[in-house]
Amino acid sequence: MGIYLDNAATTMQKPDCVIEAVISAMRHMGNSGRGAHEASLDASRVIFEARERLSGLFGLGNPAQVAFTSNSTEALNTAILGLFSPSDHIITTVMEHNSVLRPLYRLQAQGARISFVPCDDKGRLRTDLLETFLGPDTKALICTHASNLTGNANDLTFLGEFCRKHSLLFVVDASQTAGVLPVDMKKQHIDVLCFTGHKGLYGPQGTGGICVREGLFIRPLKSGGSGVHTYLKEHPAQMPTALEAGTLNGHGIAGLHAALGFIRETGPETIHKKEIALMRQFLEGIKEIPDIRLYGDYDTDERAAVVALNIGGYDSSEVSDELAVTYEIYTRPGAHCAPLMHQSMNTVEQGMVRFSFSWFNTEKEVETAVRALCELAKG
């Protein structure tokens, strides 16, 4: 197997307990909330405990306010299209992924006003400009916790305080940080937190969710089977059922449940420290290579363990392909579904080669990646 350094796309290597939990669930798990027999209850119990673990991890304070989705994109669509209307003004940032931007563009096409907070030349959010975007119709700030491209993290405490001060809803995309950087929804005044299960949480793909502050109502995107109130014509409004029409991905959530156990036992701080150490080793190794251009702010460790770079004028696709074919090192080139960030960094044409590190990477793998880049940079 090659050296997998594309963990910002998905953490391919999972803890054994996650794999075992999925297999076990596929052998004995019924459909959660459909019936009261042991097979169904098995599913309900594991899923509920996963809600408890997520609620605890994110400082939400109520497991019932965690609704499962298939990924961050579904969670973000649910939040954006279920909270806002065409008469609203929403502030967001150029750091966002298309999973935020595209639902917002849909709202924009219906009449909503969207403002984009820019970044500086290191990809850091210009929070000094935030107030200039405020208007009487401003309803919310929607913001990623960390850029999937540069790894730069935003200060949720500062942004949450800004939202509280100006009575804005605060919607956070934690796709790149859940399980690694600390989040406290209550302390940081976060109204909605969207996460995916298959990145820093080390769960299976097809898992994710939306954490909703108590008292906040989101219009559901879907309605249908819920296992309760069968004779009602409307989908039940109680969380989490309100946002969970249809059978849940119980097998995947069982894996996520185990992954959350792994994270709790290991400690997000320990995981983050190791990932950042690998990132630092990589940066140290490549710093003398001529013609390497880095994108992002690497002066702080309060970031995701991502390094985005280019070698001279080489197409990022060409570099990434060479790394894959010659060295079996797997990275991500191109645009990373982050169009505004690339525009901001003037890399629309060239793209960037993104290296992203996980708990399961090793120092030896980083050494190999550094050597490969040294060779490639020689031409």
Added chain:
Amino acid sequence: MRKKEWKAIITFRTTSDAMAFEKKCKEHTIPGRMIPVPREISAGCGLAWSAPLEERVRMEEFLQSQSTAFEAITELLF
């Protein structure tokens, strides 16, 4: 970096189309491999099939015979 060679690059509208094409190529021992879409063709996310240029005619015939969904064939140094 490797020396660039002329290639016939086939692009697709969706990853699903690309995977369907790769599967058919494997079944019929058609030469080539999946690569990230080069910037000359598109700056966005995506996959492309890269085959030696001398295989272009064969690729076109194959695409036609299989009624395969694809976007375009481009000749490129890659």
